[in-house]
Amino acid sequence: MSEMLIDHTRTAFENKFGAAPEVMVQAPGRVNLIGEHTDYNDGFVLPAAIDYSTVIAARRRADRIVHIVAADYTCAEDQFSLEAPIERRDEPMWANYVRGVIRDMVERGLPLQGFDMVVSGDVPQGAGLSSSASLTVAIGRLFATLPGLEDVRPIDIALAAQRAENNFVGTRCGNMDQIISASGIAGHALMIDCRSLETTPVPIPAGAAIMIFNSNVQRGLVDSEYNTRRRQCEAAARHFGVKALRDVDQAMLDARGGGLDAVTLKRARHIVSENARVLAAADALGRGDLARMGELMAASHASMRDDFEITVPLIDQLVDIVRNVIGSEGGVRMTGGGFGGCVVALVPDARVTPVRDAVTKEYTGPNGMGATIYVCKASPGAGVVPA
Template identity: 60%
Template sequence: MSQALKHVATEAFEAAFGSPPQHWVQAPGRVNLIGEHTDYNDGYVLPCAINFGTLIAASARTDAVVRVVAADYGAEVDSFRLDQPILPLAEGAWPNYVRGVVKYLLETGLPLQGADLALAGNVPQGAGLSSSASLEVAVAQAFKTLQGFSELSPTDMALIAQRAENRFVGCNCGIMDQLVSARGEAGSALLIDCRSLATQAVPMPADVAVMIVHSRVRRGLVGSEYNTRRLQCEAAAKHYGVKALRDLDLARLEAEAGDLDAIVLRRARHIVTENQRTLDAAVALAAGDLRQMGQLMAASHVSMRDDFEITAPAVDQLVDILQTAIGPVGGARMTGGGFGGCAVALMPSTQVEAVRQAVAEQYRSPTGEAGTVYVCQASQGAGSLS
């Protein structure tokens, strides 16, 4: 995490609370290489943590007060107490992500004390790179570090953060974003089994670049069709009599479709095929086979566009530009919840400048904006910087 971010958080802390912080913690955002919307279907995903995230400057208090200043929101301060009901503010308000995590930390029975926190982040918001999960996991890490909760594992922090997002913020997300933010490994993608929460580090080839391009089409998951897709997946699982679509293969999907609604069938087909693509991609990436990886990423994008219907015309165009510029030695696809946001591309590092130039010359959003390019590194998960 950058020194600049640490400086921003420290300055905000000192200005708001009048003393230097005792600790600094961080949690990264993530980009999902493949495996979209499979997480809440008990399936497989292949994300990596990235070197953009949330940094928190923090000090412990001896009372039950939690004070939080957000450097990215005009140094706005939120304050609440641990010995009173913790309630959400207006929908979409940034304090909800903090309050929700603290509420569910309390529910674990851990002996929480108050804290002063200053938040600073550099994950592009509304881009599908998990700025919210990064913030949630960083808050859990701050309390773990301040109070020495050694029993609070990275997976525990991810589950608490997910609960906050589901029940307090109101977005019915799966576990992927929070788990890779908590458990990411430098230099590797992370194959996650979203049923068992088992993870396997998949080393990234040393000469491969991860490029993320923001389409400048903003998206908002809570108000989008994300929850609708989840309900459709649950309806399909019920039709087939399985716990989740993870338990279905393509042959049975087609053979037993019966009178299943055609749209629900397409949604299920995306999940079933995407699970297999994700497992195949982990093998390809570990072998350094970028050609196979590119083919799997292309098939994933087509499935998201046609079966799951979560892309947008501008994003489709951006992915096409990336795929053409990269050629057969890598690939690109939409990444994130959909309805805008980012594309992710894998390519040999030697191609980065040519691909960046192709995006600059050929892509504009519906409002005329150029795409924003980020070249990322697979990074370590949450931890203390002290």
């Protein structure tokens, strides 16, 4: 988390409200090392929280008015009362993420009161690093500082944030992004069982860096295609007579998959094989076996390209550039919903500069843009920023 971001948010609050904030909270973005589109299939994922965050500076009010200032949107404002029904707005869209979490907490009978707050963040937007989950979890974490909410757990905040996106904003996302933002552990990825919500910390090997490459390919199809993929997965689960594709293994797929149409079979094959890869990856990463992790990440990318069909040529090219530099010493794959966005790599520290140089030299994205490169640390989940 950037000290510059903290200072910027604090200063913006002081300039707007004429006093220092009483409390500051943060919630990180995330990158998913492996396990794509498995979360809404009740499967397994292996994300890490990253050191890019949403920060909120706030003070409690004596009334039940919530007043939000978005420092990153020319200090645009939203204000509403906790005494009245919290309605969805047509514009600005960012306000609905805030309103959705607060409405969920109100509906659950939590003792909320008003806040003045300024929100700012450095999670890249539109890149698949979960700036929206970072925002919603940060809002939940702020309200969890109120008296009477001491028993609100990270998982409670994560699920409130997911419900806000599902039921208020209208995005049918799974729960991975919110859980890792709320519950991340420094120096570790988390293997998340998206059905039981059990999390298992998996250490990132010493001497390995997480590199993220924003292709700058805008993910224009991601919402409609995401919902299409979800419907296809649900249809496949119904064919097998199970709650979700989490319950289908390779043997069942081989035995009964012939009853599916060709496209739905490919979608199911990705989910079934990806769940197996996540379990194997958690084991490999825990043992510090970057070579095995690299094999699994390569297989994941091929499955997303060929079976789930969510990569695009520039993403495939970017993956190839990185793989040509790191060889068997690490791994690289597309990460996120697909159709653009980011590539993630686990790279030995000694290879960070050669990888950066190769991508800078060899990759050209839309309109002549190169890739935006981030070198990240696995970071803690949401919390109060120390004074």
